[in-house]
Amino acid sequence: MATLNSNIPAGPLAQKWEHHKFSTKLINPANKRKYKIIVVGAGLAGSSAAATLAELGYEVHNFVFHDSPRRAHSVAAQGGINAAKNYQNDGDSVHRLFYDTIKGGDFRAREANVHRLAEVSVNIIDQCAAQGVPFAREYGGLLDNRSFGGAQVSRTFYARGQTGQQLLLGAYSALCRNIANGGVKSHTHAEMLDLVVVDGHAKGIIVRNLQTGEITRHNADAVVLATGGYGNAYNLSTYARGSNATAIWRAYKRGACFGNPCYTQIHPTCIPVSGDYQSKLTLMSESLRNDGRVWVPKKKDDCKRNPADIAESDRDYYLERMYPAFGNLAPRDIASRAAKVVCDEGRGIGETGLGVYLDFADAIKRLGEGKVRERYGNLFAMYHEITNEDAYQTPMRIYPAMHYTMGGLWVDYNLMSNLPGLFVLGEANFSDHGANRLGASALMQGLADGYFVLPATISGYLATQKPDKRPATDNAAFKQAEESVQTITKRLLNNKGSRTPASFHKALGKLIWEHCGMARTKAGLERGIKLIGELREQYWKHVKVAGEAGEWNQSLENAGRVADFMELGELLCRDALHREESCGGHFREEYQYTKNDAEVQQGLVNPGDVKRRDDVFAYVAAWEYAGEGKAPVLNKEPLVYEEVKMSTRSYK
């Protein structure tokens, strides 16, 4: 069994971070340059961490599989970033952001981590504004805000519908400055294929150069993974095509525990699937729900009619009806499930019946088309390109899609995994969002981890390691890890199969979506696990990979990633099966409120809402790899709440 110590500092919640920063050992400036740190990934978390660590004086090496650090998928985040600035004077505070995030995560995140996140949120906005991020402004020159799901205050900062892009370019510019002054060595087209563990500590990585196929070994005093989430296990998702879980999965197989893999976020507002050829799904920002109203026809017979011909009285604005206090700004997990329910009732719209309307007619009447265009023009244009429909004239069609993973590698309060020396940031870790992430919180967490948390905590680990004493790359562990990478590559290339990795990925995605999607059951999950196991066997028998090892080879890259998704998909289902409760994005049909429950009668929740079982499941599930063909070991970290009472999560 792994040893899981969350290392949450003692003391009152609001002072834990201050105290912890003071009690964490520092490294003296002259010694910092003797420590080498590897940062894998250059999204918001990776590039902000790499730049900040270099500013502190460490020798930093940054690895990305892209041709440039600026391409990481954080770039695609649209809506905004939360911060408890209370610039709107509408009652916001660090405590409120903390509470909204804990509640939004359905009381399945760590209190201390979330409070720290809310505390540093304000510094992030300062940092980004100083870097020249062109946030939206009011006429007086002050920063503008908008609201997002799960909150009743306006605390979201934004740069049109391209906030992720602008924040990433800000972090990338900081990275560029440190590359130019020699603080960071940037390795591009460099994909991490294994973690090297020496005497129980993470001390290096094995990398394949995607341009040349060359495999190299890299040693370090600490390894930081900021490689994003694992949503592409579902194949169809809002992730970039290249987003993959290989780095975290191979770290898992080297001993890092995987926390809460079943906590996945299905985003309510994406453009519906249109055909089997489809390679990805496109998100329509949650910010659209500020002004758009979600509805379906009340009558099944109206579903195929032109929406303009359906009378107001025949429309069901179901979010406003079911959750009057939050209305169209209900959190993502709730809005997605509600869309599924109305579609399952046969009231879905569009060709497939898997869609609901997001209607701007009222907003255009109230604000005028010009104002709507100013707020959401780029999103409407994107919608038009994909669907060939004009959302100013007719409502958008949307449906939930895989978007984000709250689960990830287990980390303690210092963001260190149970493998000493391995740190995990951003979406790649499990720590801050519990069972559901609120909108505009992913950007906040990525930058909090990279700019402010890791740079303050990593010295605590490094102080236990002698400077200039990291293992050399001819160490046996490096040799073994490189051989293991070569073995996988050879096995894939020499397999004389008949099916492409992409066709297997499609099949895997369908299996996981069907058995571990928005609604999960014991029987479905058991069947899913069995079918994924069979598909994986087929994969290794029949996969066919074109090209050679020593060249640019996209088939080979993809084949390795799909192999990892096959294994991860099974763990995802296993975790979902073991968690016999519903919480946030994890909805087990067996555990939902019914009209007989007191909470429904008191008007707190609706029948069909998720029902937690705090008496049995108030813990983090941290899965530990037990070897090929063996069932993983379940470790539990109890969630101890000192400040907040775990209560019924009500948005009514």
Next chain:
Amino acid sequence: MKVTLKVWRQKSRNTPGEFKTYESPALNPNMSFLEMLDVVNEELANRGEEPIAFDHDCREGICGTCSLVIDGKPHGPHQGVATCQTYMRSFKNGDEIVVEPFRARAFPLVKDLVVDRKALDRIQHAGGFISVRTGSAPDANNILVPKENADLAMDAAQCIGCGACVAACKNASAMLFVAAKVSHLGLLPQGQPERHRRVKAMVDQMDAEGFGGCTVTGSCEAVCPKEISLDFIARMNRDYAAALIRGEPKPIAGSGAG
């Protein structure tokens, strides 16, 4: 619908390339151009041929990874979109479509349709930033930015760094790319202290990378997926001239501390 593709195939930088012709299978007009290439590639792979290498990632027009010159135009027939946002409904059944890589001396070819655009990163390293250490920033609302400036800075800042401007330019100039970055930071109060040093360093690096000069034909603006305006080039030229006249800023006498 079906189309015929004439695609540039080249095994590596040092081997000669050639156009090869492929017949597409039946396509759905709602497919994206890249999904069409996926389908063609699956067929090639199933036949035991090597798939066509092409760059792509986000497939929603924001990461700047996708490229391709389609029928002579970077990012295909439509204005204001990247290749990944081009849909097959823009073509007709039976069309012959010519697909080439972005061609420029500063973008060496990697394989087939993939080129190396790291030169753009090196221009950024030269000065595409505001020097602000983490933790040293004042409260964000202490820096007031007039809305008009913020909006104009955003127009420039949305450049996705794809390099289509270079591919479209007969001189393979990177002026629109550099101008977008220089203007974004130069329009904001935070960017003023390094404004002249920045423009000089970035333009010098652009020249060193082997990009050509600008003759203001406007082809860059015409193909830019973010429709970045040629006006930013004028803005950069003005800053560059001012930087040349000012020369290297000299330290103020007596301001040094012990």
